[in-house]
Amino acid sequence: MAQPDQQSWADAISMYERRYTIAKVTRRLHQNWALDVHTLMHEATEDHRGWRVNDPLVGEFERREDPFYPFADLPDGPEKAEAWLSHVTEIPRSSAKRFLVALSTPWLNVQRTPHFEQHKADLERKADVILSRFPEGSRFYANTGRDSAKLDYYQHIPGCDTVSVHTWDLGLVLVSDTEVGMVWSFDSK
Numbered sequence: 001m002a003q004p005d006q007q008s009w010a011d012a013i014s015m016y017e018r019r020y021t022i023a024k025v026t027r028r029l030h031q032n033w034a035l036d037v038h039t040l041m042h043e044a045t046e047d048h049r050g051w052r053v054n055d056p057l058v059g060e061f062e063r064r065e066d067p068f069y070p071f072a073d074l075p076d077g078p079e080k081a082e083a084w085l086s087h088v089t090e091i092p093r094s095s096a097k098r099f100l101v102a103l104s105t106p107w108l109n110v111q112r113t114p115h116f117e118q119h120k121a122d123l124e125r126k127a128d129v130i131l132s133r134f135p136e137g138s139r140f141y142a143n144t145g146r147d148s149a150k151l152d153y154y155q156h157i158p159g160c161d162t163v164s165v166h167t168w169d170l171g172l173v174l175v176s177d178t179e180v181g182m183v184w185s186f187d188s189k
């Protein structure tokens with residue numbers, strides 16, 4: 001699998017522009033990658049390669065007092081990082097691809113997305129580009145419950161273990177030996 005370039009990466013994460021979604025990657029600095037997720041949750045985190053991030057809340061008033069908004073459960077130390085890990089479950093790469101697509105849909109629900117089949121191939125291509133930044137051997141974690149590894153993310157997603165101030169958030173953490181990424185979508189209702 002070829003690594004993406006800056007342009008293909010920007011095109012791939014553009015699928016999250018229409019959603020309340022944070023999508024970004026940082027350098028992995030800790031053996032416990034959850035400590036690097038704490039960095040990703042901060043508003044000011046830029047992609048360490050200088051590539052595009054999707055963070056619709058940059059500069060918004062909610063972040064004036066809390067640069068981690070909308071995240072509520074922060075893995076900001078070894079004990080809290082271990083507790084935060086209880087919110088996510090490892091999923092296979094094939095599920096991560098489908099989840100990346102589902103996270104781009106208007107209601108975080110592929111089945112409710114009009115004309116999904118017409119857009120499916122393009123969305124899957126973009127998901128493949130995102131995954132290509134995380135080589136074979138990388139690991140993927142979702143907050144969709146203990147059965148996450150068995151879910152078909154093109155079907156209704158029945159639940160989540162929220163880590164934000166909102167009642168519903170779905171997210172994927174992507175972990176390689178050198179980078180940690182997140183794609184996290186929120187429903188603010």
